[in-house]
Amino acid sequence: MSGRVVVIGGGFAGLWSAAAASRARTQFAGAGSGPEVVLVDPEPFHTIRVRCYEADLDGVRVPLDEVLRPIDVRRIEGRVTGIDAAARSLAVEDGNGAVQTLDYARLILAAGSRLVLPAVPIGQEIFDVDSYRGGRRLAAHLAALATGPRDGAAATAVVIGGGLVGIEIACELPDRLRAALGAEAPVRVLLIDHGDIAAGMGEGRRVVGHALASLGIACRPHATVAAVERAAVVLADGERIPAATVIFATGMRANPLAQQFGVACDRFGRLPVDRFLGVTGIASVYAAGDCASAQADECGHATVMSCQHARPMGRIAGHNAVCDLVGRADDRVPFAAPDYVTILDLGPAGALYTSGWDRSVVVAEGAEAKATKRTINRERIYPPRHAGRDAILAAAAPVVQVRPAVR
Numbered sequence: 001m002s003g004r005v006v007v008i009g010g011g012f013a014g015l016w017s018a019a020a021a022s023r024a025r026t027q028f029a030g031a032g033s034g035p036e037v038v039l040v041d042p043e044p045f046h047t048i049r050v051r052c053y054e055a056d057l058d059g060v061r062v063p064l065d066e067v068l069r070p071i072d073v074r075r076i077e078g079r080v081t082g083i084d085a086a087a088r089s090l091a092v093e094d095g096n097g098a099v100q101t102l103d104y105a106r107l108i109l110a111a112g113s114r115l116v117l118p119a120v121p122i123g124q125e126i127f128d129v130d131s132y133r134g135g136r137r138l139a140a141h142l143a144a145l146a147t148g149p150r151d152g153a154a155a156t157a158v159v160i161g162g163g164l165v166g167i168e169i170a171c172e173l174p175d176r177l178r179a180a181l182g183a184e185a186p187v188r189v190l191l192i193d194h195g196d197i198a199a200g201m202g203e204g205r206r207v208v209g210h211a212l213a214s215l216g217i218a219c220r221p222h223a224t225v226a227a228v229e230r231a232a233v234v235l236a237d238g239e240r241i242p243a244a245t246v247i248f249a250t251g252m253r254a255n256p257l258a259q260q261f262g263v264a265c266d267r268f269g270r271l272p273v274d275r276f277l278g279v280t281g282i283a284s285v286y287a288a289g290d291c292a293s294a295q296a297d298e299c300g301h302a303t304v305m306s307c308q309h310a311r312p313m314g315r316i317a318g319h320n321a322v323c324d325l326v327g328r329a330d331d332r333v334p335f336a337a338p339d340y341v342t343i344l345d346l347g348p349a350g351a352l353y354t355s356g357w358d359r360s361v362v363v364a365e366g367a368e369a370k371a372t373k374r375t376i377n378r379e380r381i382y383p384p385r386h387a388g389r390d391a392i393l394a395a396a397a398p399v400v401q402v403r404p405a406v407r
């Protein structure tokens, strides 16, 4: 072994960084030689995070070893708590609080992002669908409504944040509340945003508006949440909405590890990277997924915090880190993803598939778009399972997939 490539994070960017690094190692150094590839994550699972709003969370977590073992990537179960870029080392804390130092020759930061909560007083348990744990906690809470008081608060869910994640979970909630409280229960779902609902959805806003109306979801744009009290949401204008279920979908911010390099980050806390996904000004460090802002096209569009971008960024960062390390800089691949699409689940009202950075073209809607969304969430973004080393390495080629077909 010559040197070590360390990947922080086993999500969409991290898993594919590690797989691509393994693939490049095989390509350039031959099986059984070349750098060691190590992936560090506190969880033993690769989480299909985009599915955390779904009612059925079966299969949302894929054991990391199922993918990493066949391709000889070493996994360390632990949380990176510090990065010393000058010394090229990391501090990794395991579940018992023991800290080990891990040296790297090349580092790929792929530690993702987290929900950002607004600074308002919170006086009851709140929920999110940002993570598998969040999705599970919400499911347990909704199930428990069945045995609690049958009042207006129990029948009401408030979703705060009218962006893509807020819309996806809001659309699921009428049926999920009825599943807990009975088909005839007077369920109420409100979607609140301090700006517009579905802002930035371009032509797609028409489709989203119809879907929300058909599901009976009350939209409250330009409303600011001042506090969450016991069984109620209070708005800045003093209105008090009784609600036992309060879900925050108020945006994502890059993992704080991105701040450890002394490099100016963007408004989402993401590191700037060059076209090979190397962190600007920091030798030997790459970043991919929600931790990085890369140029996606020649028109100045930056990558979006999305699995759409995280997966190819991971494959390209992993490949490039190994090329760089083994003296094959000419074989590095530049990142470019000019074709941007959005596929938004609208629950029982179907889905919406738009094309373009301004989401100006509706490619498909209703049941047709829903079939595409289902294929993405259940198949396309999964690593090959039980398929063996060659299939995993083939899937890790440093390419950007073409847009999903309409089913």
Ligand SMILES: Cc1cc2nc3c(=O)[nH]c(=O)nc-3n(C[C@H](O)[C@H](O)[C@H](O)COP(=O)(O)OP(=O)(O)OC[C@H]3O[C@@H](n4cnc5c(N)ncnc54)[C@H](O)[C@@H]3O)c2cc1C
Binding pocket: 008, 009, 010, 011, 012, 013, 014, 040, 041, 042, 043, 045, 046, 047, 049, 050, 051, 052, 053, 078, 079, 080, 081, 110, 111, 112, 113, 129, 130, 131, 165, 168, 255, 257, 288, 289, 290, 291, 305, 306, 307, 308, 309, 310, 343, 344
């Ligand atoms: C409900 C929901 C729906 C979404 N829908 C879509 C969609 O339809 N399309 C789309 O493209 N995107 C969607 N997204 C966004 C998408 O999920 C993220 O952009 C994507 O997960 C980013 O991938 P990532 O690998 O950068 O980060 P993540 O998937 O968040 O993975 C980060 C990994 O890093 C690990 N980690 C964190 N901290 C540390 C640490 N200190 N040390 C070691 N490891 C660490 C975590 O355990 C995790 O495994 C959705 C997100 C949500 C929440």
